[in-house]
Amino acid sequence: MTTPLPTHWQLRSTKLVLPQPFAPLRRPLVMGIVNVTPDSFSDGGRHAAVDAAVAHGLRLVAEGADLLDVGGESTRPFSTPVDTDEEIRRTAEVVRRLARESGVPVSIDTSKAAVARHALDHGAEIVNDVTGLEGDRAMLPLAVASRAGVCVMHMQGTPATMQIDPRYDNVVETIFEWLRVRHEALCAAGIDRERICLDPGIGFGKTHAHNLELVRHAGRFIDLGCPILVGHSRKGFIGKSLEESRGRPATEADRDAATAGIACRLAAAGIQIVRVHAVGLVRAALEGFQW
Numbered sequence: 001m002t003t004p005l006p007t008h009w010q011l012r013s014t015k016l017v018l019p020q021p022f023a024p025l026r027r028p029l030v031m032g033i034v035n036v037t038p039d040s041f042s043d044g045g046r047h048a049a050v051d052a053a054v055a056h057g058l059r060l061v062a063e064g065a066d067l068l069d070v071g072g073e074s075t076r077p078f079s080t081p082v083d084t085d086e087e088i089r090r091t092a093e094v095v096r097r098l099a100r101e102s103g104v105p106v107s108i109d110t111s112k113a114a115v116a117r118h119a120l121d122h123g124a125e126i127v128n129d130v131t132g133l134e135g136d137r138a139m140l141p142l143a144v145a146s147r148a149g150v151c152v153m154h155m156q157g158t159p160a161t162m163q164i165d166p167r168y169d170n171v172v173e174t175i176f177e178w179l180r181v182r183h184e185a186l187c188a189a190g191i192d193r194e195r196i197c198l199d200p201g202i203g204f205g206k207t208h209a210h211n212l213e214l215v216r217h218a219g220r221f222i223d224l225g226c227p228i229l230v231g232h233s234r235k236g237f238i239g240k241s242l243e244e245s246r247g248r249p250a251t252e253a254d255r256d257a258a259t260a261g262i263a264c265r266l267a268a269a270g271i272q273i274v275r276v277h278a279v280g281l282v283r284a285a286l287e288g289f290q291w
Contacts, residue, residue: 003222003224005021005222006018006226009149009194009273010192010195011148011195012120012124012125012147012148012149014105016067016105028267028273029067029274030064030066030274030276030282030283030286031068031107031229031231031273031275031276032060032061032063032065032067032068032276033060033276034053034056034060034068034070034071034094034098035074036071036090037072037090050097053094054094054097054098057070057098057102060279061103061104063279063283064279064280065279067105067106067125067126069126069128070091070094070095070106070108070109071109071110072086072109072115073087074159076159077159084112084114091119092118095108095124098123099125105125106119106124106125107128108120109128109130110129111129112136116142116148117142120146125148127151129151129153130204132182140186140191143186144189148195149196150186151198151229152183152197153199154179154182154199154201155204155205156168156204156205157205166205166210172213172220175200175201175214175221176221176223176224180224182198183224193226196227197226197227198226198229200214200221202231202232202237211232212237215232215262218269219269219270219271222269222270227272228270229274230273230274231274234256234259238250238255238258238262239255242255256277256278256281256282259276260282260284260285261285263282263285267286
């Protein structure tokens with residue numbers, strides 16, 4: 001790791017202090033997942049009602065989440081898009097209440113500019129877009145005008161097509177270069193460098209082997225010189241790896257424990273933000289890792 005780690009991520013109206021190797025805060029920040037969907041791959045339907053979603057978000061903060069990511073559309077493999085009005089209906093009140101009650105920054109996980117605009121109007125600080133701000137032509141102008149923090153992810157294809165035979169000559173270097181070029185394009189379009197976070201997109205248009213390579217070489221992305229977020233939580237490659245090593249299907253608890261272990265590996269590589277479901281478990285693992 002030769003490139004200095006960024007010290008902060010500038011959001012719309014606040015600044016997230018990021019971990020540094022020899023500072024009091026050395027563990028990655030933990031982004032808690034709040035899925036307001038009936039069909040997400042891991043927890044679809046559990047928190048689809050507004051009160052349940054808000055309660056879940058507040059519980060994640062109590063467990064140690066540093067920020068929350070609210071999503072109203074599943075991006076699991078082979079999923080189909082949700083109507084914009086329906087996505088707004090699912091997320092708007094959840095974002096508004098969590099922005100007011102949680103005490104931590106709230107992110108909207110969407111690729112639709114109208115959904116993002118509604119969430120920003122209701123207190124969201126971050127737009128987390130799995131299409132890298134390319135899926136909706138109105139998203140980039142919105143990001144520039146709103147001065148929100150943005151998380152830009154790599155995905156090969158779309159959620160409906162991404163797992164149909166994904167191929168790379170070198171998955172780490174290909175994604176590194178895509179993120180580098182996309183980062184420069186967003187800066188040229190008017191987004192401040194300090195507002196951009198990058199995500200290599202584990203599980204989005206990658207095979208089991210590709211995902212393992214991304215975990216093993218996550219430190220490569222530090223050379224991009226901006227905050228790096230990794231969302232590996234409960235992903236299929238974790239279940240497959242555990243099943244191969246144990247000879248039995250992995251439970252959700254197994255996947256959460258492995259998620260925490262990978263989070264520690266990512267921390268050692270210099271990754272500054274991890275996006276997870278089991279916040280309390282991951283937060284405790286990371287705190288123990290830094291002692």
